[in-house]
Amino acid sequence: MAVTDEAILRIKEMILAGELAPGDRLPPEKELSERLGLSRSSLREAVKALEVIRVLDVRRGDGTYVTSLEPRLLLEAMSFVVDLHDDQSVLEIFAVRRILEPAASALAARNADEDDLARLREVIESVDHATDVEGLVAHDLEFHRGIADATGNSYLAGLIDSLSSHTVRARIWRGITQEDAVGRTLAEHHAILEAITTGDGELASALTVAHVSGVEQWLRSAL
Known part of the structure; x- marks a missing residue:
């Protein structure tokens, strides 16, 4: 288990044991890291992750506080970390995405019109290296949705959109725990869009395979 995951589970245990309740302020970083037997950097990453999921x-x-959600909702929010490690179905979804999305990129390279390309450029230009994890995931969903729409096949676009909605948690977790996830994602999106713009369907497809496979490979190692 990754150190960040371990830190999150330790904080979850404190909530379960009643040591932390909604509205409580966390002990100072130094004290809490020593209490949990973790480095301060690992604790910092865990806090950042738990802030993202509210x-x-x-x-x-001022300090860091447990949100005002009731304990049941707090634990449900935290359970997504554990679910991500236990649920193999998300890997199957990524395997299907790896089949469908490269085909969509190749089709978009043939069928995309100027409006489609302008929309994709706008999506890419809406984020940069300062974008937070939530913004990155929203951008990623919108970018892949834009490619699917550019195929001109509404049924394929619907399938891809439905699959993507089931991978949001995995994408958020990758963005939190993988170094330079924002930079890597943006670079890959730029390359895919360039191939689509030049009408190179074969290259667009290959780049999309690499892009989706990268997340899938990370997820396999996380699981």
């Missing part, structure tokens, strides 16, 4: 509320200059 379990913790980081108030600059």
Whole structure:
């Protein structure tokens, strides 16, 4: 288990044991890291992850608090980390995406019109290296949706959109735990769009295989 995951599970145990309740302020970083037997950097990553999923509320200059959600909802929010490690079905979804999305990119390279390409450029230009994890995942979903729409096949677009909606948690977790996930994703999106723009369906397909496989490979190692 990754150190960040371990830190999150330790904090979850504190909530389960009643040591932390909704509205409680977390002990200072140094004290909490020593109490949990973790490095301060690992604890910092865990806090950042739990802030993204709305379990913790980081108030600059004040401290870090457990959100006001009732314990049941807090634990449900945290359970997605455990679910991600236990649920093999998400790997099957990525395997299907790896089949469908390269075909969609190749089809988009043949069928995309200027409006489709302008929309994809706009999606890419809406984010940069300063974008947070939630913004990156929203961008990723929109980019792949734009490619699917550009195929001109509404049924294929619907299938891809439905599959993508089931991989949001995995994408968020990758964005939190993998170094430079934002930079890597943007570079890959730029390359795919360039291939689609030049009408090179074979290259667009190959780049999309590499793009989707990268997330799938990371997920396999995480599981």
